[in-house]
Amino acid sequence: MELKEGKGLDVLNELKERGFVEQVTDEEGLGEYLSSPSTCYIGFDPTADSLHVGSLVPILSLVHMQRYGHRPIVIVGGGTGLIGDPSGRTEMRKLLSRDDIDRNALGIKNQLARFLNFDDGKALFLNNADWLTPLNYIDFLRDIGCHFSVNRMLATESYRMRLEQGLTFIEFNYMLLQAYDFYYLAKEYSCFLQMGGSDQWGNIVAGVDLIRRKLGKRAYGMTFPLITTASGSKMGKTAQGAVWLSEEKTSVFDFYQYWVNTDDRDVVRFLKLFTFLPLEEIHKVENLTGEQLNPLKRILAYEVTALVHGHERAKEAYLSACKTFGFIEIGADILPSSSIPRAILDEVSDAIPVTMINKEKIDEGVSIVDLFVETGLCNSRSAAKRLIEQGGAYVNDRRVVDIHEKLKKDLFVGGSLLLKAGKKRIHRVRLE
RNA sequence: GGAGAGGUUCCCGAGUGGCCAAAGGGAGCAGACUGUAAAUCUGCCGGCUUGCGCCUUCGGAGGUUCGAAUCCUCCCCUCUCCA
Numbered sequence: 001m002e003l004k005e006g007k008g009l010d011v012l013n014e015l016k017e018r019g020f021v022e023q024v025t026d027e028e029g030l031g032e033y034l035s036s037p038s039t040c041y042i043g044f045d046p047t048a049d050s051l052h053v054g055s056l057v058p059i060l061s062l063v064h065m066q067r068y069g070h071r072p073i074v075i076v077g078g079g080t081g082l083i084g085d086p087s088g089r090t091e092m093r094k095l096l097s098r099d100d101i102d103r104n105a106l107g108i109k110n111q112l113a114r115f116l117n118f119d120d121g122k123a124l125f126l127n128n129a130d131w132l133t134p135l136n137y138i139d140f141l142r143d144i145g146c147h148f149s150v151n152r153m154l155a156t157e158s159y160r161m162r163l164e165q166g167l168t169f170i171e172f173n174y175m176l177l178q179a180y181d182f183y184y185l186a187k188e189y190s191c192f193l194q195m196g197g198s199d200q201w202g203n204i205v206a207g208v209d210l211i212r213r214k215l216g217k218r219a220y221g222m223t224f225p226l227i228t229t230a231s232g233s234k235m236g237k238t239a240q241g242a243v244w245l246s247e248e249k250t251s252v253f254d255f256y257q258y259w260v261n262t263d264d265r266d267v268v269r270f271l272k273l274f275t276f277l278p279l280e281e282i283h284k285v286e287n288l289t290g291e292q293l294n295p296l297k298r299i300l301a302y303e304v305t306a307l308v309h310g311h312e313r314a315k316e317a318y319l320s321a322c323k324t325f326g327f328i329e330i331g332a333d334i335l336p337s338s339s340i341p342r343a344i345l346d347e348v349s350d351a352i353p354v355t356m357i358n359k360e361k362i363d364e365g366v367s368i369v370d371l372f373v374e375t376g377l378c379n380s381r382s383a384a385k386r387l388i389e390q391g392g393a394y395v396n397d398r399r400v401v402d403i404h405e406k407l408k409k410d411l412f413v414g415g416s417l418l419l420k421a422g423k424k425r426i427h428r429v430r431l432e
Numbered sequence: 433g434g435a436g437a438g439g440u441u442c443c444c445g446a447g448u449g450g451c452c453a454a455a456g457g458g459a460g461c462a463g464a465c466u467g468u469a470a471a472u473c474u475g476c477c478g479g480c481u482u483g484c485g486c487c488u489u490c491g492g493a494g495g496u497u498c499g500a501a502u503c504c505u506c507c508c509c510u511c512u513c514c515a
């Protein structure tokens with residue numbers, strides 16, 4: 001990963017131009033802070049063992065920081081995860097066990113290692129359980145609690161919406177703990193910038209205040225906008241659930257497809273947010289409309305997939321999609337920095353998710369309905385039948401009309417067969 | 433601890449003894465149209481079944497009844513007011 005030369009304002013400007021910045025506590029001061037190599041941090045909740053598309057913005061902001069020579073710190077909330085952040089929630093979070101949290105933290109760390117360089121302390125991965133669990137309740141109240149005004153806490157957006165629903169005391173403490181994290185990092189790691197989602201504003205500001213009071217130093221906060229799609233839904237949510245960054249949870253092909261299916265209105269915005277393609281190049285394609293956006297969508301999908309899964313896997317997904325949806329020439333002048341293959345390649349690569357099936361089973365013929373269920377393309381046999389009745393089921397690109405159809409061996413061309421649910425969801429079945 | 437209100441299928445939300453697998457909306461899925469877009473239109477949208485139909489569901493457990501999401505009892509949970 002190449003390093004960028006530049007002053008603090010440059011990172012800030014790049015982040016702003018790319019749409020990463022919602023709010024900053026003190027823009028001028030922050031610019032100054034970032035004018036020399038500095039440290040910044042973001043906390044991630046260990047609520048699952050994988051991050052999803054929604055976490056991409058925070059992750060990539062840290063990557064930008066590292067590229068400009070700053071030191072990102074990732075905090076995994078091993079301690080705060082035991083509490084549960086009420087921000088942006090209308091219901092209390094499910095409390096996780098310690099084991100769950102530890103396992104999730106590990107998964108998250110492995111994923112982040114794909115994005116950030118953790119060598120030689122260029123980025124740090126810390127677990128706040130290390131300093132939160134040893135805290136003594138009485139000491140904490142006296143040292144930290146005395147700096148917080150309940151009146152002001154209640155006035156914050158994050159708590160106000162919860163006051164209608166009910167808020168437990170354990171959750172009410174979350175803000176103090178996160179503020180303490182920031183204070184601790186400022187003290188121990190000279191980290192004076194915290195970033196986070198817009199729902200974190202209250203927690204971040206609390207930390208900034210605490211640092212001022214305890215250390216007499218100036219700290220900064222920055223929040224990212226909540227990224228929604230043009231049609232109004234949250235990023236990374238589909239009927240199947242979240243779009244995950246881990247291959248086990250969301251196949252590379254599906255991941256790629258998620259991005260190709262981006263709404264027209266979002267394409268340029270997403271190129272800025274989710275790829276590292278130079279802004280000058282993106283500016284040049286900003287005015288493309290209609291069908292011309294298709295190459296951009298493919299590039300967007302390719303680039304994001306490459307960031308998350310690597311170029312090889314991205315290429316496979318891209319070529320698999322081309323096989324199904326057709327190849328279009330992507331001009332060399334369109335976003336030239338992208339390494340998407342621009343010529344027709346006839347490599348035999350395949351990123352379509354695969355299910356293996358026992359050979360013996362096929363001999364007596366396997367029911368088409370069962371196969372759709374087994375591959376996960378349908379949730380139940382009823383759903384599979386419905387799909388067929390509605391004409392959305394395909395075997396090797398032939399529409400299935402009969403619910404009772406049994407698939408025989410001869411349909412397995414070269415030992416494999418292609419199932420489609422609708423026009424976009426594809427699955428391969430191989431004999432073993 | 434006391435008083436009241438409430439917990440319905442993915443979400444919101446109707447339903448107060450049979451016509452309820454449960455209105456309506458949203459989300460989602462499929463089809464048509466397209467550009468793997470959006471919008472629109474049509475259909476679907478608990479499970480099993482070719483189908484007649486059968487099974488499971490209305491916070492939980494019991495009960496009344498030929499029959500319960502609807503009535504009764506106990507329990508759990510949430511909210512509001514009071515302490």
